[in-house]
Amino acid sequence: MNHLLTTRRQFLSASGVCLALPWLERFAAANDAAAAPGRAVFICVPNGVNMWEWHPATTGKDYELTPPLKNLADVRRRFTVFSGLQHKASPGHGELGVWLTANANYTAGKGAVTRSTISIDQHIAEVVGRQTRWPSMVVGATGGRRTISFDRQGEPILADHDLAAIFAELVGVKGREKLPRRASILDLVSSQAANLRRELGQSDERKLAEYLDAVRAVEKRVQADLASQATFNAAVIHEDRLRLQADPYVPADYAEYIDTMFELIYLALRTDSTRVVSFATTESEGGGPIKNLPCGNWHGVGHNTNDEPPDRKPKEYGILSEYDAWWTARLATFLQRLQSTAEGEHDMLRGTAVLYGSGMSWPATHRAHNLPLLLAGGEGLGFAQGRHIAFNGQQKVIPNDKREHLNSPKLGPDSVSMSDLLRTISQQMGVVAKGFGESRRTLVELLM
Structure with missing residues (x-):
């Protein structure tokens, strides 16, 4: 399986995307230092x-x-x-x-x-x-x-x-211009996510599903923003504005x-x-x-x-x-x-x-x-x-x-x-x- 585990931080990675995962009991149990952070x-x-x-x-x-x-x-x-x-x-x-x-x-x-x-x-x-x-x-x-x-x-x-730039950095995409406008980032890591689900207990599986749903919801908002960019005249929008x-x-x-x-x-x-x-x-x-x-x-x-x-x-x-x-x-x-x-x-x-x-x-x-x-x-x-x-x-x-x-x-x-x-x-x-x-x-x- 192509996911990375580093102490309490875990990732799904594929095609230039490195998606961090939430706190999961499956990995916390293997690391006594993996208590929930302040x-x-x-x-x-x-x-x-x-x-x-x-x-x-x-x-x-x-x-x-x-x-x-x-x-x-x-x-x-x-x-x-x-x-x-x-x-x-x-x-x-x-x-x-x-x-x-x-x-x-x-x-x-x-x-x-x-x-x-x-x-x-x-x-x-x-x-x-x-x-x-x-x-x-x-x-x-x-x-x-x-x-x-x-x-x-x-x-x-x-x-x-910049919402799109923040989202891109959050999911590990280098460069806002590389954000997919039609395909979902989650589609790129779907196989790794499916493999990971098979390793998880019921509680962790529910947490993972909720998290991925949240990522997709934000992604849809950002994609809509990117798609609408073409209607703007960027030349008249000041550099430090969205x-x-x-x-x-x-x-x-x-x-x-x-x-x-x-x-x-x-x-x-x-x-x-x-x-x-x-x-x-x-x-x-x-x-x-x-x-x-x-x-x-x-x-x-x-x-x-x-x-x-x-x-x-x-x-x-x-x-x-x-x-x-x-x-x-x-x-x-x-x-x-x-x-x-x-x-x-x-x-x-x-x-x-x-x-x-x-x-x-x-x-x-x-x-x-x-x-x-x-x-x-x-x-x-x-x-x-x-x-x-x-x-x-x-x-x-x-x-x-x-x-x-x-x-x-x-x-x-x-x-x-x-x-x-x-x-x-x-x-x-x-x-x-x-x-x-x-x-x-x-x-x-x-x-x-």
């Missing part, structure tokens, strides 16, 4: 939220899900919502450069953070990334320097945005793009191609891809709220609510995907810590206190989920005419910051992060 996924949705609705009113396990969190009802015991966390910096549209670095000196548009500042995902990847094909997976809808990942010199890790049907800068379906990107992230994790993922979902400044969402241009709408009480701007806040719900629906699908995928005696979500949120809170004035954040999964890494935790005495904002909600509380000597959260994620991944950013301690409140 993973960290960072998902940034820029430009803030409808702050009147985001945070729960009570803490603990029995809090009531707020409107944007109701999409996550089926996984509510698998995530924790935070109130009161912030960075010292209030970076405005430089939030992408601050979210995972805590760099108060970041300047939007300069393309780099202060030297010797690294984002937490890359700090983790320096250690964990040695065990996988890709040290980390850095993606984003706009791509390039619109990234949340920075190296130890403060230079941006350019975000991949050349796919899901290109957010041409008439297209941005939802399809985001859904496909989440599927690619899922496949990368399932095949252990990487254990660290960072996803800058869109631009912080607005426009671009977001224009194709049903809720329209959320950026301009956010400014138009002027941070007034919701009864004075019901239309604008209604659009922000729709925007928030659109994203949490995608997050819910991704988390349920991980939860429904068996990995040994547990599921993939148990070994995957997923941080979701924004680098702003109030979009009209670019404020960054009381950030909208939640952490899902990672119970196998030691996280205790299913709660709402309020730090720094933060309470849910109540509408009034005094605009007290706009006062940014300063972090005192004993305050908890978002840096503490990032440090805790890193250390639960086995990578020491003492002194990261503004961190003062590990958040034992999050741990079992």
Whole structure:
């Protein structure tokens, strides 16, 4: 049989394709070191939220899900919502450069953070990334320097945005132009897959079938994108923009793009191609891809709220609510995907810590206190989920005419910051992060 086995990573290979396989008990049993890995996924949705609705009113396990969190009802015991966390910096549209670095000196548009500042995902990847094909997976809808990942010199890790190129690299095809447009990659490895099935038990055979179905579903999406390329005038499309049907800068379906990107992230994790993922979902400044969402241009709408009480701007806040719900629906699908995928005696979500949120809170004035954040999964890494935790005495904002909600509380000597959260994620991944950013301690409140 022509499949390769290397510790816990297995492959099917044929005709220039090297398709990584998911975690299978058949091979894990032969290798005591083949335990399910720990993973960290960072998902940034820029430009803030409808702050009147985001945070729960009570803490603990029995809090009531707020409107944007109701999409996550089926996984509510698998995530924790935070109130009161912030960075010292209030970076405005430089939030992408601050979210995972805590760099108060970041300047939007300069393309780099202060030297010797690294984002937490890359700090983790320096250690964990040695065990996988890709040290980390850095993606984003706009791509390039619109990234949340920075190296130890403060230079941006350019975000991949080309769905076809990511898929080609994931399945081991060298060069996007070599992707088959009619025949399926799975057809090329069908004989090896059939032989492998005969070696597997019932549980593994089911996992393999589910995985191959997932690969084929993504492949069909990518093939449709490639087939539609001929209708575009590539000369008028800027070099750093997508050349796919899901290109957010041409008439297209941005939802399809985001859904496909989440599927690619899922496949990368399932095949252990990487254990660290960072996803800058869109631009912080607005426009671009977001224009194709049903809720329209959320950026301009956010400014138009002027941070007034919701009864004075019901239309604008209604659009922000729709925007928030659109994203949490995608997050819910991704988390349920991980939860429904068996990995040994547990599921993939148990070994995957997923941080979701924004680098702003109030979009009209670019404020960054009381950030909208939640952490899902990672119970196998030691996280205790299913709660709402309020730090720094933060309470849910109540509408009034005094605009007290706009006062940014300063972090005192004993305050908890978002840096503490990032440090805790890193250390639960086995990578020491003492002194990261503004961190003062590990958040034992999050741990079992």
